[in-house]
Amino acid sequence: KMKISAIAITLFLPAAASFVATSAPLRTPATSLNSSPFDEFLGNIFGKNEDKDKSDEGGDSDTNDDDINISSFQQELSKRKQEEEADDLDNAISTSEEEEEEFDGYKMRDAIYNKYGECFDVDFNKVDSYGFRSVYLNIMPFRLGGKRFRHETELDYLCHLQAVVEILQKYDQLDYVLAQLEETSKKPRAGTSPLIAVPLRLDLTEEQVNQIMG
Secondary structure (H helix, E strand, O other), X not given: OHHHHHHHHHHHHHHHHHHHHHHOOOOOOXXXXXXXXXXXXXXXXXXXXXXXXXXXXXXXXXXXXXXXXXXXXXXXXXXXHHHHHHHHHHHHHHHHHHHHHHOOHHHHHHHHHHHHXXXXXXXXXXXXXXXXXXXXXXXXXXXXXXXXXXXXXXXXXXXXXXXXXXXXXXOOOHHHHHHHHHXXXXXXXXXXXXXXXXXXXXXXXXXXXXXXXX
């Protein structure tokens, strides 16, 4: 019996070992799982997500850059607008100064003629009253072409008016005098005794009065 059992065991063990070897699942090394097609598939999916995140981060950076560029553009526009406004103001001041400088003896003659219909003579007159000294520009009742007109020619008359204008401009009185000329209702009259002149007051200091009248 013992011989039979030994023979049976000897025959059974190889068969069992062969069965176990063929039925057991194959174990692949861990390294082979990392390179399997499934892992590559997952890697492609998650890799794309990472790329997308990086792309989103880059997009945020581009957006920030765009915001900075827009802000810089707006600042530049504001700066240029301020410069243009400053230039416009300078041009307006310059134009005003040029207009005042362009006013000459011819325009003074025209202003007098437009007011009275005659080219009357003008002259400065000093008045002392209550201890105060004032200067007036009188519109005299002597017209161009009249017998008592003191200027021999119209050119002499224009030269005189030019000198008057330059004095008024020097003491910043031209606009003040022209405004009075426009507003007054008085008119020079030669047929009365004494003669009637139209006084246009100058707003001057005592020193300026002495400089004009000497």
